[in-house]
């Protein structure tokens with residue numbers, strides 16, 4: 001049984017921020033809104049996925 005990581009429910013951290021991972025370069029940005037672009041590899045927001053915060 002495989003889980004689709006795009007469909008799991010992601011909870012924000014205590015400040016309301018999410019972890020956004022660029023799946024081109026693997027950078028993780030912590031902020032509320034989806035990044036407009038990756039500051040490391042300059043890819044657009046479509047390359048970001050929301051990932052679960054490790055508490």
Ligand SMILES: [Zn+2]
Nearest residue numbers: 022025038041
């Ligand atoms: Zn990137």
